[in-house]
Amino acid sequence: MNQSRPKAKRSRALGIALTPKCTRYFERRPFPPGQHGRRRRTESDYQQRLLEKQRLRAQYNIREAQLKRAFAEAARRDGKTGDNLVSLLERRLDAFVMRAGFARTIYQARQQVVHRHFLVNGRRVDKPSYRLKAGDVVEVAPRSRTKPPFQLAAAGAWAAEKTPGYVSARLPELIARLEDLPRRSDIPVICDEQLVVEFYSR
Incomplete structure (x- = not known):
């Protein structure tokens, strides 16, 4: 926006x-x-x-x-x-991308999603408003993994000090999973x- x-x-x-x-x-x-x-x-x-x-x-x-x-x-x-x-x-795809540490800000996360850099359960998704369900797996598309922003993300440059409990991220592999529906007490x-x-x- x-x-x-x-x-x-x-x-x-x-x-x-x-x-x-x-x-x-x-x-x-x-x-x-x-x-x-x-x-x-x-x-x-x-x-x-x-x-x-x-x-x-x-x-x-x-x-x-x-x-x-x-x-x-x-x-x-x-x-x-x-x-x-x-x-x-919080279950929006762009919000999840930021929480997982793939993007530094919500603005960068939105741009990355629109530019088709992410797969959800193996399918490419380019809508920032896409709503994830518990168990969904989000990963950086293979062709995008060599790009500088994702190399920084894989090194943990944008990872939060404390990742919310509903997010499970493996940054070196550029893959994350929504473990459970977010609870208000866990949402930063x-x-x-x-x-x-x-x-x-x-």
Whole structure:
């Protein structure tokens, strides 16, 4: 999804670092961008819910329509709607590629998927929104394995300090498996999903 606004400014506006590179900018200026960014603002309930929704969207790099569809499906399922929503988003192929350590950011993961670098259960998939099921195996296509980004990934350059429990990755072989459906407590996303539910339920 194309965004005209620089990621560092978006990170400061949302209050979270969207990429590792943005972290140092955010730490240096941990306040919203703009002339009045340093001022303390009293946010309304609506603004707080809107901010959480925007944070969730930004961390998965999805459009508003995609988030709405995911929310509608989460609301139909048993259990807490917020937990269901984050779990559904986490099962997107681009999100899994990033969690497995094949890509440094969600933006790079999306580009790699669109460029047809991945196989799911032996079949090539080029849709970032493709939803994985427990037991699905994702691997880098044989012809793509020699490309520099995947050589770095195989060396563990982008592996998280703690891989979520639902992801089993063998980076030297560039292969990963979704072991189980993601649980909210294991998903490393900064968001109060209950506020997102309240935003869409208003």
